[in-house]
Every structure is written in structure tokens, then in C-alpha cells.
Amino acid sequence: MKLYEHPMSSAAFKVRALVYELGLPVTFVTVDMMKGEHKAPDFLARNPNGKVPTLEDDGFCLWESNAILCYLAAKKPESGLLPTDARGVAQVQQWLQWHATTFAPSTGEVMGETLYAKFMGRAKDEAKYAAGMEKVRRDLGVLEKTLAGREYLCGKLTIADFSLVSALLLRTPMGVDLEPFPHVKAWVARMEARESVRKSLPPL
Ligand SMILES: N[C@@H](CCC(=O)N[C@@H](CS)C(=O)NCC(=O)O)C(=O)O
Structure with a gap:
């Protein structure tokens, strides 16, 4: 793959x-987005959206x-990371x-006005940033209530934890403060303590 x-x-x-x-045999292929490789015809044939990530498994693209x-x-299935009961x-x-x-949309708004704005060399739009941050705090409130009294979103570790924690990995440059959300903070620390997560962190 x-x-x-x-x-x-x-x-x-x-x-x-x-x-x-999961220890799966997957080769990572870095797409040079600065060069526009994600919009090249061979990439678009795998993913017509022109976005990463895209998986290819023996001709099957996802x-x-x-x-x-x-x-x-x-x-x-033996990993239990994707339950099978209803x-x-x-x-x-x-x-x-x-x-x-x-x-992802609310954290994306904040990312857009911090990391991406910096990367693109444009000024931060303070009004957009504040509006995005309000939504992020609203969402962190939902996670905080959920994680009170449980270690993972669905009780035990599942792919949901891998999915959601990804939005908080760049929280420091995004200016997201987890102090008012102690259960979320502990969950993020729990996820970041996993070797699989540590090995995958963005190079910042
Ligand atoms: N909903 C998609 C989002 C994918 C996405 O937006 N990827 C970004 C990088 S994080 C991308 O490839 N952007 C390039 C573009 O939009 O042209 C997913 O979860 O896979």
C-alpha cells in the first residue's frame, strides 16, 4: 500500500x-504541494479532489x-480500533x-489565520481568527464533557481518537489553550504518549 x-x-x-x-506495510509518499504535485493529472487520477491523504492499495484508491x-x-479487526457491534x-x-x-472546520479556521497565513506570507485576519477560536472553544467544551470520567472518546481506544486528536497537534502555534479543558488536555497527553503518534507529529 x-x-x-x-x-x-x-x-x-x-x-x-x-x-x-497497526504495523501495516504502507509506503509513505510525500506529495510536493509547493510544486503543485497534488494537482497533477497522475495524482488527480487517484483523487479528483487533489488533496492529501490518498491511499492506494493494489489499484484501489481511497x-x-x-x-x-x-x-x-x-x-x-483484532486491534479493536474499529468496533463491529452496532x-x-x-x-x-x-x-x-x-x-x-x-x-475540522473550526480548527481549520484558526489554522488558516495562524500557520497557513504565516506560510502564505499574508497578514492574520484578527476577526476571522477570533470567530474561529470561539467555535474551537465551543467544540472543546463538547469534548471536555465527553472525556470526563473516560479515557477515550468511545470508552476504549478507537480510530475516533486518532482522527480527532489530529486537529489539536498544532495547538501551540494556533494559540489554542487547553488549560480550561483539563480532561481534553489529559486525553491529548495520553494520545501523544503513544509511540505511533509521536512518530507522526508534524516537524515543527
Ligand atoms: N477532508 C479531507 C481534507 C483533506 C485536505 O484538506 N487536505 C489538505 C492538506 S491538510 C490538502 O491536501 N489541501 C490541498 C488543497 O486543498 O488544494 C480529509 O480528511 O482527508
Whole structure:
């Protein structure tokens, strides 16, 4: 299997971490986004969105990081990272969809006005940053309530934890303070203590 990715992509990070966690035979291929490799015809043939991460497994191409997490975890059912009982699988899906529809967009707004603005050499839009940060705090409140009294989002470790924690890895340059959210802070520390996660952290 090949994973087309980029070291600074939080969407790619979670897939790298799961690959290490499961010990799967996956070759990482860095896509040079500065050179526009993700918009080249050969890449678009694998993923018409022109985005990383994209997985290729013996001619089968898959995109959307959360779908890739499901695919990889399904290859190792004994890991328990993707439950198979009705409630377990639905709960994991709940968090994956909340990530895609809610948490990734709000953290993305904050990332856009900090790291990406800096990277693109443009000024930070303070109003957009403040609006994004308000949404991030709202979402951290949801995670805080969930993680009170449990170690992982679904009780035990699942791919949902890998997916959601990815949005908080660059929290320092994003200016996100976890002090008011002690349960979230402890969960992030728990995830970052895993070798698979440490090996995948963005090079900052
Ligand atoms: N929802 C997608 C998001 C993928 C995504 O936005 N990837 C970014 C890097 S983090 C990208 O490739 N951006 C290039 C572009 O939009 O042109 C996922 O979870 O895989």
C-alpha cells in the first residue's frame, strides 16, 4: 500500500499514526504541494479532489482521511480500533462525522489565520481568527464533557481518537489553550504518549 501525504497535513497525520499503530506495510509518499504535485493529472487520477491523504492499495484508491482510517482498521479487526457491534460502530461514526463537519472546520479556521497565513506570507485576519477560536472553544467544551470520567472518546481506544486528536497537534502555534479543558488536555497527553503518534507529529 502507498499513502500519498504531506508531513504538515493534519489529515495525513492521523493516517500515518494509525499505520504505525497497526504495523501495516504502507509506503509513505510525500506529495510536493509547493510544486503543485497534488494537482497533477497522475495524482488527480487517484483523487479528483487533489488533496492529501490518498491511499492506494493494489489499484484501489481511497481518499478522505476518516474513510482511510476505517479501511486500515478493518484490515486488522483484532486491534479493536474499529468496533463491529452496532453501538460501537455507530459511536465511532458519530465522532468521525463530527470531526469532518464540525471540529475540522473550526480548527481549520484558526489554522488558516495562524500557520497557513504565516506560510502564505499574508497578514492574520484578527476577526476571522477570533470567530474561529470561539467555535474551537465551543467544540472543546463538547469534548471536555465527553472525556470526563473516560479515557477515550468511545470508552476504549478507537480510530475516533486518532482522527480527532489530529486537529489539536498544532495547538501551540494556533494559540489554542487547553488549560480550561483539563480532561481534553489529559486525553491529548495520553494520545501523544503513544509511540505511533509521536512518530507522526508534524516537524515543527
Ligand atoms: N477532508 C479531507 C481534507 C483533506 C485536505 O484538506 N487536505 C489538505 C492538506 S491538510 C490538502 O491536501 N489541501 C490541498 C488543497 O486543498 O488544494 C480529509 O480528511 O482527508
